[in-house]
Amino acid sequence: MNEKMNFNPGPTALPDEVLTKAQTGLNKELHSGISILEMSHRSQEYQLIHDNAKSELRHFLAVPESHDILFLQGGASLQFTMVPMNLLSKYNTAYHIVTGSWAEKAFNESQKIGKTQLLASSKHTTFDRIPKRSDWNVDVFNTPSYLHITSNNTIYGTQWQDYEDLPDLPIVMDISSDVGTKDIPWDRVTLAYAGAQKNLGAAGVTVIIINKELLVDHDTERPIMLDYNAHAKKGSLHNTPPAFNIYVLGLMVQWMNQEGGLQEFEDRSNKKSELFYRIIDQSNDFYKGHAEKSSRSKMNVTFKLPTSELNEAFLRKANEAGFVGISGHRSIGGCRISLYNGIEMEACEKLAHFMETFKQVHSN
């Protein structure tokens, strides 16, 4: 069988070097008889791993000292609840811009907790774009309030290109699917969160980067496991952490730092995504992109072929050639190529070549 090339929307490919080191972590011998899966989270050995992951991440994302970094569980999905549960005691309104399914889930969950208002949505155009400032429903904001956005939309293949148009409110960002590929304006972002399984490692740990100003709140009625301050006070060791997952995150971020850091991975994302958008744009609509050009994602390239038969044939042949995970999400069909930081340029070039060849054979 062919070696598979993993273009899944997440979890996604990890570099060989990271996987090899992860295997080493399961070796008893390295730690005098205790592997990382077995290590006490109260031991000095584990604390080093924990602190290392945190400092590698702080360096990689240029997180200023004004912000703390937490390692929690439950994925970005639990943050849809924790964010309003913690922040709506300080702010009175959560504004949301809904740019895809995950953004919509965040909006729905926030409404269960407190006052939540829709600022803009692109649902009426099947989430093919990031709404422009002229499309917003509100121009005068209740204050104090915050704005929640989803920086990249995996299903529809759209992404915020920059954050210049955003209103002068504290910004909360779900950065799960493009963290580590562009600068984050920390002076404006009061809280950002990301599941690790796309650009930061493997599933099972969630990163929360939070302005320390939000960590002064002492609501003794809030469930302690859902309280950012409780976790921050214990350095994310309030209860047993997912130690191995944090170890893998540390390895992945260390690898990205060694490869050249954030700027390098922004460049690689640009190159990888341009490869595919060029093919789409030069295909005379044989490959038809879902996203508006001005909202295109560098993480997830979404497109359709002219007929459902051709689309199926493309996916089948791609799968036979070893390209895994490129079916579009069932909500929009078509194809999706995900280009996270663990995916090598070489695999992208092979897939691009496959697309060119498929087009030559099947277009007339």
Place this chain on the structure above:
Amino acid sequence: MNEKMNFNPGPTALPDEVLTKAQTGLNKELHSGISILEMSHRSQEYQLIHDNAKSELRHFLAVPESHDILFLQGGASLQFTMVPMNLLSKYNTAYHIVTGSWAEKAFNESQKIGKTQLLASSKHTTFDRIPKRSDWNVDVFNTPSYLHITSNNTIYGTQWQDYEDLPDLPIVMDISSDVGTKDIPWDRVTLAYAGAQKNLGAAGVTVIIINKELLVDHDTERPIMLDYNAHAKKGSLHNTPPAFNIYVLGLMVQWMNQEGGLQEFEDRSNKKSELFYRIIDQSNDFYKGHAEKSSRSKMNVTFKLPTSELNEAFLRKANEAGFVGISGHRSIGGCRISLYNGIEMEACEKLAHFMETFKQVHSN
């Protein structure tokens, strides 16, 4: 340096066979180029791993078809919130028996959610026992209600010996620290939960075993990530699961099944704990147990030496000899030997021998 022997209160030792297989799971080659850390949770390959872990666990714990098994995140600590958040919409009172620090946390968190009543506590005797039925504060229960207990108390070294005295209420049990070492009366237990990192594998996944009668509730105002029914309907795949941690759980439970199953590990727990309690009982109070004899834990053996100097010397010498993790919890001091299912009899015998020798040298 000596090979270390791991007697930590959790996370704890895993069998070599489990660790070796876990390493294999990080090998790209086994799955045509995609390791378990990189696998899509929507793939057939992952579904097999997920289903296998669930069926091995159902077999191991003899979970009847009346109950579903969920794999969630957040540890037992998040269950302190989820249990009342879900169950207090069906029951009107949560009774709690507080037998240690974790039981107390469960009681405190439940009070934040709804009506929670203390049925009994052994706090006034430093949690040295499981309260007897004659010590309960209540004999007539508000119904409908449930009773929450903590089956084993890691810090104090006490354990429920049987469940015969419990009132005729649905029982909710935190079984984090003795799961897999004794029968659970599923006809009485409506919900049981356990972090995996003691007897079921590694940190990062929490097992919830829940009577399906509790999975009919549709409270659309409950945060979806904190709703058992939402997770059950999606087979614990509502969002990205901690796939590798579930894989390791599957390996550990499969190993325990192959070694002889629950009865075998009950026998081993008996043998391992008897080894240490015999030494304590025959030591003329050189080693003085914390727990009342009738409440002794087979998982955590807690004791003190006659003076703090001797206690420190014991811990120092034990550490030099490679015995790791046997300091008592700071709340009671002394020593604690944890005897989870991954810990080999041979290591226990060495530690027992060390204790005998230390006593001979230091007692007069």
